[in-house]
Amino acid sequence: MRNVSTFGSFTTARLGIYAAQKGLEVTGNNMTNINTTGYTRQRLDQMSFVSGGPDYYAVPMGTKVGNGVITTGVSQLRDPFLDIAYRNANTNVGQADTKLAWLEQVADVLDEVGKGSDDNGLLYKQMQDVIDAVNQMITEGAGHQEYDALVRTAAQGLTDLFNTYAKGLEQKKEHLETSLKQDVETVNGLLKNIQELNDSIRKADVRGDSALELRDQRNLALDELSNYMKIDVSYEMEDVGSGTMVEKLVVSISDTNIKLVDGKYVTQASVDMKDNYNIKLEELKDRFGKDTPNKQNQQTLGETLQGSLQASRDMLNGKGEFASKADIKADPNATTKRGIPYYQKSLDLLANKFADVMNAANAKGKKPDGTPGGVLFSNSSDGDAKDGITAKNISISKGWSTGATQLQCSADPNAPASATDNLAHILAELTGKGHKFEPTDVAADADSQDPLFTGSFQDMFLNIQGVLGNDIKNTAVVLNSYATTLDEVYVDRDSISGVDLNEEATNMMQYQKAYSAACRLMTTLDQALDKLINGTGVVGL
Amino acid sequence: MIRITTNGTLRNYKSQLMNSTKNLNDRYNAVLTGRRFNAYSEDPVSATQAFRLRSSLATNAKQTSNNDTVVKKFSTAWDIIGDVHEDLVVKMGKVPALSGSNGTNLSVLPELGQVLSAGADAIVQDMNGKYGDNFIFGGADTLKVPFEFNDKGELLYRGQKVDDMKPTDPADPDNPNTYEKIDDKLYVDVGLGFQEGNNGIISSSAYDSALNGLDFLGYGTDGDDLPNNVVSIMKELGEMFQSYDTKTNTWGKGSAEEAQKLMNKLEQASDRLNKAHVELDAKTTFLKTNQERLTATGDNLNEQVVNVEDVDPAQAIMELVWAQQAYNAALKVGTNIIPQSLLDYMN
Numbered sequence: 099m100r101n102v103s104t105f106g107s108f109t110t111a112r113l114g115i116y117a118a119q120k121g122l123e124v125t126g127n128n129m130t131n132i133n134t135t136g137y138t139r140q141r142l143d144q145m146s147f148v149s150g151g152p153d154y155y156a157v158p159m160g161t162k163v164g165n166g167v168i169t170t171g172v173s174q175l176r177d178p179f180l181d182i183a184y185r186n187a188n189t190n191v192g193q194a195d196t197k198l199a200w201l202e203q204v205a206d207v208l209d210e211v212g213k214g215s216d217d218n219g220l221l222y223k224q225m226q227d228v229i230d231a232v233n234q235m236i237t238e239g240a241g242h243q244e245y246d247a248l249v250r251t252a253a254q255g256l257t258d259l260f261n262t263y264a265k266g267l268e269q270k271k272e273h274l275e276t277s278l279k280q281d282v283e284t285v286n287g288l289l290k291n292i293q294e295l296n297d298s299i300r301k302a303d304v305r306g307d308s309a310l311e312l313r314d315q316r317n318l319a320l321d322e323l324s325n326y327m328k329i330d331v332s333y334e335m336e337d338v339g340s341g342t343m344v345e346k347l348v349v350s351i352s353d354t355n356i357k358l359v360d361g362k363y364v365t366q367a368s369v370d371m372k373d374n375y376n377i378k379l380e381e382l383k384d385r386f387g388k389d390t391p392n393k394q395n396q397q398t399l400g401e402t403l404q405g406s407l408q409a410s411r412d413m414l415n416g417k418g419e420f421a422s423k424a425d426i427k428a429d430p431n432a433t434t435k436r437g438i439p440y441y442q443k444s445l446d447l448l449a450n451k452f453a454d455v456m457n458a459a460n461a462k463g464k465k466p467d468g469t470p471g472g473v474l475f476s477n478s479s480d481g482d483a484k485d486g487i488t489a490k491n492i493s494i495s496k497g498w499s500t501g502a503t504q505l506q507c508s509a510d511p512n513a514p515a516s517a518t519d520n521l522a523h524i525l526a527e528l529t530g531k532g533h534k535f536e537p538t539d540v541a542a543d544a545d546s547q548d549p550l551f552t553g554s555f556q557d558m559f560l561n562i563q564g565v566l567g568n569d570i571k572n573t574a575v576v577l578n579s580y581a582t583t584l585d586e587v588y589v590d591r592d593s594i595s596g597v598d599l600n601e602e603a604t605n606m607m608q609y610q611k612a613y614s615a616a617c618r619l620m621t622t623l624d625q626a627l628d629k630l631i632n633g634t635g636v637v638g639l
Numbered sequence: 640m641i642r643i644t645t646n647g648t649l650r651n652y653k654s655q656l657m658n659s660t661k662n663l664n665d666r667y668n669a670v671l672t673g674r675r676f677n678a679y680s681e682d683p684v685s686a687t688q689a690f691r692l693r694s695s696l697a698t699n700a701k702q703t704s705n706n707d708t709v710v711k712k713f714s715t716a717w718d719i720i721g722d723v724h725e726d727l728v729v730k731m732g733k734v735p736a737l738s739g740s741n742g743t744n745l746s747v748l749p750e751l752g753q754v755l756s757a758g759a760d761a762i763v764q765d766m767n768g769k770y771g772d773n774f775i776f777g778g779a780d781t782l783k784v785p786f787e788f789n790d791k792g793e794l795l796y797r798g799q800k801v802d803d804m805k806p807t808d809p810a811d812p813d814n815p816n817t818y819e820k821i822d823d824k825l826y827v828d829v830g831l832g833f834q835e836g837n838n839g840i841i842s843s844s845a846y847d848s849a850l851n852g853l854d855f856l857g858y859g860t861d862g863d864d865l866p867n868n869v870v871s872i873m874k875e876l877g878e879m880f881q882s883y884d885t886k887t888n889t890w891g892k893g894s895a896e897e898a899q900k901l902m903n904k905l906e907q908a909s910d911r912l913n914k915a916h917v918e919l920d921a922k923t924t925f926l927k928t929n930q931e932r933l934t935a936t937g938d939n940l941n942e943q944v945v946n947v948e949d950v951d952p953a954q955a956i957m958e959l960v961w962a963q964q965a966y967n968a969a970l971k972v973g974t975n976i977i978p979q980s981l982l983d984y985m986n
Binding site: 132133205209210211212217218219222223226229230233234236237238239240241242513514515516517518519522523525526527529530556557560563564566567568569570571574585588589590592593594596597598599600601603604607 | 641642643644645646647650651654672674676677678679680681683686687689690691693694697698701702704705708709771772773777778779780781782783797823824825826827828833834835839840845848948980981982985
């Protein structure tokens with residue numbers, strides 16, 4: 099149909115004003131949301147408007163002109179590939195960040211750099227004090243009770259520090275357990291949130307509403323979720339009846355078929371505190387508790403997880419060289435994952451070996467009646483039992499604290515009370531560098547048969563700190579690298595989806611000019627018609 | 640073309656500013672604490688090295704103190720042995736013995752004998768001297784009086800008769816009446832390595848601080864059944880002299896020849912004591928040299944700790960100033976970056 103209407107061009111001007119007005123609104127929306135987290139820049143979609151179709155009766159002289167502009171909608175500028183890249187980077191950052199945070203918590207307990215008087219450390223210095231006290235006893239005080247008491251006091255300080263450190267690590271582990279539970283609750287909250295958003299977006303889709311802000315919120319929730327676990331996000335089309343297809347969001351654990359979200363159906367996670375802190379997923383349900391048609395049974399995620407949740411699990415499970423066959427079966431990398439249990443066991447091993455060697459050294463000494471020297475270190479302060487000694491329970495034996503047992507000065511029962519040969523043996527053991535620290539001493543089911551470390555007691559403690567220090571250092575480097583990648587991907591994504599003030603300012607001027615131009619067109623048309631209506635055929639009147 | 644957005648620029652800026660702030664903070668810490676690292680993770684190798692050096696330093700301090708204790712003990716022993724030799728063995732032993740044996744002073748022999756006996760008692764008293772709470776000459780037994788006389792006036796060392804004591808007989812090594820049985824050791828760590836072998840402490844790795852009184856005074860008897868021990872000799876000679884009857888000019892016990900033999904034994908015992916005195920001096924000299932070595936090692940260790948742990952102040956301050964410059968520059972850049980946009984130029 100040809101546009102033959104006299105006032106048709108007014109519509110063109112009106113559409114121009116309307117499009118420019120909408121353009122200004124979109125620009126305003128973009129500019130005001132520049133600091134809104136997760137906001138995706140919007141664009142006004144517009145197209146040239148031509149009324150009618152091909153004209154059957156067209157004639158060569160006929161001129162066909164468009165009728166202006168129409169706005170077809172508002173769309174978002176977003177690149178799904180960059181979303182994937184961002185979420186993958188975010189998973190890596192989440193994992194390294196959580197690991198580093200908890201390693202630093204362990205370092206709060208074990209790292210002795212700059213601690214103690216004159217920066218000599220605490221437990222490390224206390225071991226030295228025990229050595230010094232025995233050394234002094236050899237030189238000046240063999241056979242004198244007060245020197246035995248000096249050694250005992252130094253040893254008491256050492257056992258107290260072992261106990262304190264063990265309790266410190268235990269508390270850190272409890273805190274981490276609480277933190278993991280909270281993280282799982284956060285994940286559940288995010289999944290529920292995504293479910294509700296999916297529901298709302300689905301309804302909007304059916305109504306033909308693009309629901310851009312809801313999609314932003316959903317993307318934000320997905321970004322956040324990717325910090326906790328590595329996810330794959332895909333969009334499928336769903337038939338909602340009458341041939342109407344709407345978009346359906348599916349979120350699954352990366353590299354698996356395990357779904358977290360399937361449109362309006364989501365799962366909920368829980369952590370099994372008694373089974374390797376495994377994350378378990380419930381069946382997929384909608385908001386009313388109904389199962390999805392494609393039923394997914396309960397799932398145990400095991401070691402397939404990545405991200406912050408897995409970092410917490412590794413820190414809670416990681417026994418390193420103390421891992422048993424069962425641990426290795428559950429996780430082939432178990433021997434290289436050193437979490438809080440590794441440091442607990444290492445400290446236990448040090449305390450256990452120390453007590454063991456000292457008790458054996460004292461037993462090598464003989465009392466005047468020929469019986470071996472008594473137990474110095476026990477698993478509790480109210481007894482003399484020397485089995486199952488750990489960093490948490492190591493104590494001065496009841497016998498030593500009451501004076502019934504003393505450091506046995508000589509291996510010869512007939513030697514004078516001031517003989518020092520066995521004290522020299524004790525000193526040699528205290529400083530000896532040949533002690534083998536075998537994981538099986540404190541973890542009977544440990545798979546590793548090789549010593550964790552061979553050296554002196556003090557060196558073993560430095561080894562524990564060294565392993566921790568190196569792990570922190572390496573994790574910090576890895577985190578830094580991941581964070582840089584995340585920053586880069588963020589900027590890349592922002593270069594597509596982010597608002598830029600210069601650009602919006604340009605758009606604002608552009609739409610303003612377009613608005614003015616459309617108004618000017620209307621004025622011009624008005625003037626033209628005025629001439630036609632009021633100024634035509636009036637010659638001679 | 641890559642689109643650079645306002646927020647992208649700001650995020651980059653924030654990230655860089657954070658790095659700059661952290662760097663500045665680290666440099667501040669280095670200057671304030673004077674340490675190159677404040678956590679094990681900052682430099683695990685240096686931290687391990689530093690703790691080991693500190694442990695060596697503490698051990699060195701203890702070894703120095705041990706060495707000092709042994710030096711003092713040996714010095715006290717040296718003084719005592721000097722006194723015993725000069726004032727007792729020579730003045731109260733050899734001199735009266737010579738006077739009595741030359742035949743011109745026979746009338747005062749009993750008195751000279753009393754001097755000899757008193758000298759012998761005084762030697763025992765001196766040899767029972769203590770350093771601190773410990774008897775010096777008791778070998779490994781520092782808690783009990785080493786020398787005493789039994790009811791019969793025989794000298795005992797750690798409960799055993801000194802004159803009955805023999806060198807160890809290879810055919811009867813378990814005989815308790817042998818010198819080796821009480822020649823026990825008191826090994827002290829004075830920085831010689833202090834290592835244990837299959838048979839206890841390796842002797843070359845430790846210092847034996849035991850002083851056995853018998854090494855100075857002698858023990859056992861010779862082929863003529865005469866005592867080797869200076870106290871027993873003086874005691875016996877004293878008794879012999881005292882038994883001399885000046886009225887009848889007869890010997891109640893012994894004879895001039897026997898007295899002469901004991902005189903010779905006394906001379907030998909005196910020489911041994913003198914020799915042991917010189918040997919003790921040599922040992923003390925070794926310990927004093929060792930003390931100097933330990934002090935030098937301690938100084939060296941201290942220097943190493945400082946090198947490993949402490950920052951070079953000049954370098955630390957220079958780095959701080961540089962970090963401040965970088966931080967200030969970052970702030971300056973920020974004031975330019977943040978407000979600039981086309982909007983600022985619109986009318």
